[in-house]
Amino acid sequence: MTTTEQTPTSAAELEAVLDGAARAAEPLAHLRPAQRAEFLRQVADALDKAGEELIEPARRESHLPESRLRGELVRTTFQLRLFGDVIDEGAYLGVTIDPPEKDWPTGARPDMRRMSLPLGPVVVFAASNFPFAFSVAGGDTAAALAAGCPVILKTHPGHPELSQRTGEIITAALASAGAPHGTFALIHGEEAGRDAITDPRVRAGAFTGSARGGRALFDLASARPDPIPFYAEMGSVNPVFVTPDAAAERAEDIAHGYLDSFTAGVGQFCTKPGLLFVPSEAIDAFERTLVSGVAQRAAAPMLNAGLEQAFRDALEPISGHESIRPLVSGDSTEDGTTPTLLRTSAEELIRHREPLTQECFGPVSILVGYSDEQELLEAVRLFTGELTSTVHGAEGEAIVPELFTELRKRAGRLIWNGWPTGVSVSHAMQHGGPYPATTAPTHTSVGTAAIERFLRPVCYQNTPSAVLPEALLDENPLGIPRRVNGHLELPEPRS
Amino acid sequence: MTTTEQTPTSAAELEAVLDGAARAAEPLAHLRPAQRAEFLRQVADALDKAGEELIEPARRESHLPESRLRGELVRTTFQLRLFGDVIDEGAYLGVTIDPPEKDWPTGARPDMRRMSLPLGPVVVFAASNFPFAFSVAGGDTAAALAAGCPVILKTHPGHPELSQRTGEIITAALASAGAPHGTFALIHGEEAGRDAITDPRVRAGAFTGSARGGRALFDLASARPDPIPFYAEMGSVNPVFVTPDAAAERAEDIAHGYLDSFTAGVGQFCTKPGLLFVPSEAIDAFERTLVSGVAQRAAAPMLNAGLEQAFRDALEPISGHESIRPLVSGDSTEDGTTPTLLRTSAEELIRHREPLTQECFGPVSILVGYSDEQELLEAVRLFTGELTSTVHGAEGEAIVPELFTELRKRAGRLIWNGWPTGVSVSHAMQHGGPYPATTAPTHTSVGTAAIERFLRPVCYQNTPSAVLPEALLDENPLGIPRRVNGHLELPEPRS
Known part of the structure; x- marks a missing residue:
């Protein structure tokens, strides 16, 4: 019943992928958030458009019924678009502005402006059981791209043809939307996955799968000369x-x-x-x-x-x-x-x-x-x-x-009085838990809060507006929620 | 020039501390947030009141000038009170409510309500260079207590008498404010520290100090049968x-x-x-x-x-x-x-x-x-x-x-056009960075956002209000900012 096997990514191919992701990181981080939101929507549109040609290999390779797969594709493209909305709303940036305050109790407070920036290239390890929603175009990919991180996607060998085709569609949609070359790439094989997660250019990893596999990769990420966050969702018994x-x-x-x-x-x-x-x-x-x-x-x-x-x-x-x-x-x-x-x-x-x-x-x-x-x-x-x-x-x-x-x-x-199966993609979803459910109890891998895994706060002190990111300017040109002088402020509703 | 040396915590003493912290975790998590805010304020008041008797051992043990130490004590008690304000404001709970929605694109959405809960007992490793602000009553302690986590404080041997006295004042103030027994305790010695961070009852660790010490403890926390978050701030060159x-x-x-x-x-x-x-x-x-x-x-x-x-x-x-x-x-x-x-x-x-x-x-x-x-x-x-x-x-x-x-x-x-020394305690502060500055690039160890390190989100699905935490009730009895159906909402200003 198996189909084409995927040739493992060679060391030279992996090097090109890592180099591409590292080069894409900075231009991607510098784009206006609205542009990244557009990338996600264009990827979603392209996947919807290719639905018919994707369902066939998905069915053949996963043995899952067609109706389930069609529903899963809907979920996958909805998820991408929902992260587009998250970007547009802008609260995920965590913009916090403390104006200068001479009489601050700990001493004169300078002008300080904090926001979250993308961590950098992320390796995402695809799962087999959701060939769309937790695979190549799945939740981890959507969250990392939304955060502004290039994604190196380690395919699951369970659906090689679908993975390849999905990867091609994402890459083409990103290119046509103007994303930097290297924003997204596939790699294949366990060795390439291990080499990627231990490469200094990679800044985080995300995984859905078995406890054994997740823990092994977490251990590699944590034992690096420079440890990086590794978000493994490893399932549970769900009593x-x-x-x-x-x-x-x-x-x-x-x-x-x-x-x-x-x-x-x-x-x-x-x-x-x-x-x-x-x-x-x-x-x-x-x-x-x-x-x-x-x-x-x-x-x-x-x-x-x-x-x-x-x-x-x-x-x-x-x-x-x-x-x-x-x-x-x-x-x-x-x-x-x-x-x-x-x-x-x-x-x-x-x-x-x-x-x-x-x-x-x-x-x-x-x-x-x-x-x-x-x-x-x-x-x-x-x-x-x-x-x-x-x-x-x-x-x-x-x-x-x-x-x-x-x-x-x-x-x-x-x-x-309900059932655990059926994980809604929404704002309040929490798909995570203490170990061994995950390696990161403070995070979720499904829902809009999943973006937080791939962001890193930076504070600009007394920095001239010519150098500040747009999100931190006084006049709030992005129209996003902010905390100013300790108080949360919502923007005027957009027309 | 050295003073009394602190006897290392014995295995039996450590067991009592760990047991106490584990027992305190649940009652502490169940308190109304306003009560926890009150704990922090009472600790701050008690430290301010004891100022004169603390400055003397601080000066003697750290060799730092009195004026600097007085300023640091102000910073320390201000920091505790600022986290009290964070609790009262309530945004840190991340309350997110998705009402049921039959037509949600991924399938009928149940009622889902998400908020952050304390992780559980935290081991905090004190630093030597700020005998108040990064030690027993320092920023990590304040942030973990604010989150609702019991704190096991591993003292720094550089200021044993000050540590002991500060610990007594905190413990007494917490007790008189009604905090559960076991909410806070001191431990001494490297072995006790290592044993604490590898104990299954401990759910996170925080550290300020050398790269060598921070990395060793991070490695212990990550290599546990059940890895836990370990937030080490290890300094840097600050070019x-x-x-x-x-x-x-x-x-x-x-x-x-x-x-x-x-x-x-x-x-x-x-x-x-x-x-x-x-x-x-x-x-x-x-x-x-x-x-x-x-x-x-x-x-x-x-x-x-x-x-x-x-x-x-x-x-x-x-x-x-x-x-x-x-x-x-x-x-x-x-x-x-x-x-x-x-x-x-x-x-x-x-x-x-x-x-x-x-x-x-x-x-x-x-x-x-x-x-x-x-x-x-x-x-x-x-x-x-x-x-x-x-x-x-x-x-x-x-x-x-x-x-x-x-x-x-x-x-x-x-x-x-300024200088890196002088770390303001405020909302926009980011005191962190990629490794080797810290082991957790997505977090800060100074400023109000430091509380996020000790929180874990939980989602309640279709849960009756009689069982829901107060923060998640429709009527918003705590008067806190929330995200409802995807939209951020601010409470009415309080009278």
């Missing part, structure tokens, strides 16, 4: 907790919703819920609904053979564990993979934290019975870093605030 | 560039200003200018003024014997380098240390980047002649990460924009 009241009122509905969430995309989402905690007295009812639902799921192909093998390897120590009772053992045939459903108790889970709370990327989930609220809270404390945690409960139930208090320490997004 | 026009117009003034800046605090500032670039044709004039000025400086004691030894060790390979001509060789007597002044050419500096561009913490500076603008720009490119860079020039001079373009890639703060 779901059902309270006694919710189990009593809506067991059937919750089981159906859970089934849809953990099997969506053949379980290949970073936000796939891997554990469903239900009261012991209700577990049999959940089991019945889930088992009959799982049994009706048709086989569907996973993204690629390597990923399927990794899934099998990760699943084996869990499904074969002494404390686990397999309810449905999924199968792999020519048609694809069917979901696996396992069962255990919170008591066993607490006793066997490893391997039972390890992420297993693919269509598997564990149904976990807890005996009382005490044990539920104890189970919650097993988790240290999650992209999401979900509570199904009833308003006014005493356990609910306690659950949220514990969970907010452990996850980037807390979901009430 | 000053004098353009041909400025040299022609104001050589005398610039030389006097430079002399004051590099000898201030006996050269013991992170922002001490270590290199003065002047046109070759003007270098003799600069040399005359500087040499006669340096010769008139009285000896002044350095902070402690260890630091003086480190200064001598760092100076030796530079002052004895074949390309260096010593103009004034400083001396160490019972009265203290006199400044050292060296001279070379940009050509030599470019040829011997190491050791000539290495930071040498203490009263030394190098006068560097450049032959033309081309060579000046080439010299600028020697620098990769600086807290500050300074230009003395004339408006309209063609070289000036070019210099700023190169320097803004390399430094956190750019100064025009």
Whole structure:
């Protein structure tokens, strides 16, 4: 089922890419923000226009259904345009102006003007499970370009033809929009990725994928003679907790919703819920609904053979564990993979934290019975870093605030009576969390705040306006929000 | 000249401190922001009240003049109160509310509300050169407490008695203001510091000091099974560039200003200018003024014997380098240390980047002649990460924009016709820069934005208001700036 393999980028080719990115950094940083916004919109338009020719290789290489891929392309181009809006609004620049103040308590204060500038060339490592939205034209690329950083995109080998074509479209759209040569380039192969992230010209890295891969690259970035920020989003277990009241009122509905969430995309989402905690007295009812639902799921192909093998390897120590009772053992045939459903108790889970709370990327989930609220809270404390945690409960139930208090320490997004799969691209989205969900708990990799990862503040002291960036001029020619003398100020609404 | 030595914190004592900080984290995070602001103000009041009893050990242990120390205490308590204002204003919470939107392009958008929460316990490593402002009650402590993080403060051995007394005052003030027990504690000794930064309960670290010490701790934090952010501010060379026009117009003034800046605090500032670039044709004039000025400086004691030894060790390979001509060789007597002044050419500096561009913490500076603008720009490119860079020039001079373009890639703060020493505590301050100035180029360690280092965003999805933090409620009970549906909104001015 695989297609063309991508030839690894040679050392000489990589050198040309790095040199190009380094040369593009300064002209890109000097462009007016509105021009960068236009770049993003032109890339989005070009991708939309090429939709038909992109869907075909995407479908062939990822085995994902066409409808899903079409939706993902919409998401991808929307995301690019949304970052265009972020640039136009300008708050991301963090413009802060302290006028001179002779009587400032720490001594006469000079004129100081602070704003954020792009970090410089960024290496983005594409993921396999979203061939559009977390790949070549995905969120990290959009955020880094929006910040004004050249992007060196390390392709995922899972969809080489789509990657190549997407890269060509981006490069052409950027060139025709007037972006500096070197603003965007593809590289292929693990060695080129490692060499890029350790190259002195590269100023940051971003990654979506496995814990093993993310950590290895984070370690390389941190061990450089000059360490650089490395933003790895490595997925998580995304536990779901059902309270006694919710189990009593809506067991059937919750089981159906859970089934849809953990099997969506053949379980290949970073936000796939891997554990469903239900009261012991209700577990049999959940089991019945889930088992009959799982049994009706048709086989569907996973993204690629390597990923399927990794899934099998990760699943084996869990499904074969002494404390686990397999309810449905999924199968792999020519048609694809069917979901696996396992069962255990919170008591066993607490006793066997490893391997039972390890992420297993693919269509598997564990149904976990807890005996009382005490044990539920104890189970919650097993988790240290999650992209999401979900509570199904009833308003006014005493356990609910306690659950949220514990969970907010452990996850980037807390979901009430819903499901973690489906990550909206918006302003308030937080797609991140403490390690091992990510290597950068203070940031998000989805949503408009993702741009902050690629910006570096600079303060200009007593600098003449002829030399100041436009964003820092008194008269606010860009019409952006600013903090002046400590007070936030909004610009007049634009006509 | 040394005073009482501090007994290193034992393993059992450290365990109690870590346990206390971990226990304090949740209650501290749950307090209303206004209460945390009150804590900071009460700490500031208590320190001001204890001023007389603190100045005496500070003077004795640091050898810094009383006037300087009094000014530093003012700065320190002002800084605590300024973070109180930051809390009250509330923009630091980054509250972002996306109401539900059925027609959102990426699919129906749920109700999402994002805000920043404290990271958890933070280890702060105190510096020696600011016994108040970068030590026990210093900027990192203020920023972490403001964020709502318990602080474990690793004292600097240079001022043990002052550290102990300051710690007692902070602890008492926090207790009397109602802060959870464990919100603040001192630890002593390098081993305790290393053990703290690698403890799983600790969620971040902050450091001001040497490149060697900062990097070693950064490496420990990054190599943890669960890496944590480590914000090390490690100083820099802070080059000053004098353009041909400025040299022609104001050589005398610039030389006097430079002399004051590099000898201030006996050269013991992170922002001490270590290199003065002047046109070759003007270098003799600069040399005359500087040499006669340096010769008139009285000896002044350095902070402690260890630091003086480190200064001598760092100076030796530079002052004895074949390309260096010593103009004034400083001396160490019972009265203290006199400044050292060296001279070379940009050509030599470019040829011997190491050791000539290495930071040498203490009263030394190098006068560097450049032959033309081309060579000046080439010299600028020697620098990769600086807290500050300074230009003395004339408006309209063609070289000036070019210099700023190169320097803004390399430094956190750019100064025009002024001096890098004197770091104002304000909103627009940026005290940071690319490595090796810091390990976190996207952040500042001075100024109100320093709070961002200790915050982690969390998104609540479809969560009932009974469970939401107060900051996220529709009615905006805290009266803080928010982004709602993509638009920044300011609260009504308070009465």
